[in-house]
Amino acid sequence: MRFLALPTLLLFLMSISGSSPAASVESSVWGKTPAGEEVKIFTLKNAKGMEVKITNWGCYIVSLKVADKKGQFADVTLGFDTLEGYLGKNPFFGCIAGRYANRIGGAAFKLDGVEYKVTANSGKHQLHGGKAGFDKKLWTAKDVTDGVELSYTSADGEEGYPGTLKSTVTYTLTEDNGLQISYHATTDKPTVLNLTNHAYFNLAGEGSGDILGHQLTIPTDRITATDDDLIPTGEIASIKGTPLDFTTPHTIGERIGADFKPLVQGIGYDHNYVLSGSGLKLASTVKDPISGRVMTVRTTEPGVQLYTGNHLNGVPGKGGHIYAKRHGFCLETQHYPDSPNHPNFPSVVLRPGETFQSTTIYQFSAE
Structure with missing residues (x-):
């Protein structure tokens, strides 16, 4: 099965190495929907003072x-x-995006020979x-x-997707300042699935500028190379030595304005990076030199x-x-955009009897 759970052995090793969850949990009523x-x-807080607030509307951080x-x-x-800010239209500030996070080209895909048309909400x-x-x-x-x-049950046909999908997202806070997000889903019909968290980070503190x-x-x-609409072409492209190459540390602003086609297409960085390896692996490290805050992202997903x-x-x-252009960055762990239309990409098909499981950890420290 292509959906792999975080191995039990790895969880055990994490627990004995000091990464086991150790947080208090409190909840209160925050408001009402229309x-x-x-x-x-829900407020999660660990012994070191790290605190995370989560709402069950959209699973927002x-x-x-x-x-x-x-x-x-x-x-x-x-x-x-x-709550009112999250009820209205917003830039997906910390939500769970689904049933399919990121883009599906032409708002359509074929699954087992059947074409499904999903709701278009970004042009076509x-x-x-x-x-x-x-x-x-x-x-x-x-x-x-x-x-x-x-937990949320997405009905068969919701936004055009086949199958009744039962999804569970669990947020836990570890004693070593890790926010762990665990995903779990099952379906009663073949469907496609891609879940991510869409938090915008600013390690200097929200509202502190770019x-x-x-x-x-x-x-x-x-x-994954894209066209001008940021829809993948199907090509896995090398970016070695280009302004998109962060294999060695660079500031985000150092090359963001370069006259380089992918940056022009995205009006900056808006790209899916192809990760190597299986299991829980490093996806990114970010540091704010002024505050010293460091965020490390690890995931079982194949892309970020x-x-x-x-x-x-x-x-x-x-x-x-007031949040202006480039006042936050996202590192969305995921399967690739538009995967249902590219058989060469890792499969996003979930079938009855299978279980989707995925884990991402955002780890924080200071130096």
């Missing part, structure tokens, strides 16, 4: 507070102070699951050890999308802050 449904917010090199805490994710294409994707759903929530488990001075490393020199907030255009955010 339909009158009660929305909750509402805030994530970590210490800098002086021990000062700041919220390093962009977002809103109240689909982006992040359609007009009412997983970010616009109320998930069923329950406390689990050191975290919160969120992220162009952050130092970034991504341990691969390959991407780097997006540098190129379309943020004055969004009113937390504390009266």
